[in-house]
Amino acid sequence: MGDFNYLSICWRDKTEGRKQSRRFLECIDDNFLLQVTEEPTMRGAMLDLVSTNKEGLVGNVKLKGSLGCSDHETVEFKILRAARRVHSKLTTLAFRRADFGLFRDLLGRLPWDKVLEGRGAQESWLVFKDHLLQAQE
Structure with missing residues (x-):
C-alpha cells in the first residue's frame, strides 16, 4: 500500500503515457502483483494503491473520506485470513x-x-x- 504519483497510468486498461509510468507498470507485472484499488483517491486520480501478490488475499477496499486537511482519501481494506479460491492466471x-x-x-x-x-x-x-x-x- 502506498501513495504512488503516477497520474498518467490508467489502471483499468493498464496503459500509461510516460516512460517512468511504463517502467512502474513493468515492475508491477514482473513481480506478479495485482493492484486492487478501484476508485480515485485524490481529485479523480488513483494515486493511493493497494497491491497484492495473491488474488483474493486483499478484499473490501473502501474509500473512507479524507483525514484532516489531506487531499487524499483514506483507503480501508481487509487482509483475508485465507485467500478465496479464485482461478488464478498464474x-x-x-x-x-x-x-x-x-x-x-x-x-x-x-x-x-x-x-x-x-x-x-x-x-x-x-x-x-x-x-x-x-x-x-
Whole structure:
C-alpha cells in the first residue's frame, strides 16, 4: 500500500503515457502483483494503491473520506485470513517434467546478437522474457 504519483497510468486498461509510468507498470507485472484499488483517491486520480501478490488475499477496499486537511482519501481494506479460491492466471511449472534440452535448443536457435542489437538493457530484458515465456509453452 502506498501513495504512488503516477497520474498518467490508467489502471483499468493498464496503459500509461510516460516512460517512468511504463517502467512502474513493468515492475508491477514482473513481480506478479495485482493492484486492487478501484476508485480515485485524490481529485479523480488513483494515486493511493493497494497491491497484492495473491488474488483474493486483499478484499473490501473502501474509500473512507479524507483525514484532516489531506487531499487524499483514506483507503480501508481487509487482509483475508485465507485467500478465496479464485482461478488464478498464474500457473505453476512442473520443473521435474521439463525438457531442458528442448528448452535450451529453442532459445539457442535465436541469433541473440542480432535480436538484441541496438536495444538498451530494459528493452533487451523484455525481448528475452518474451522469448523465454514462448519457449515455456
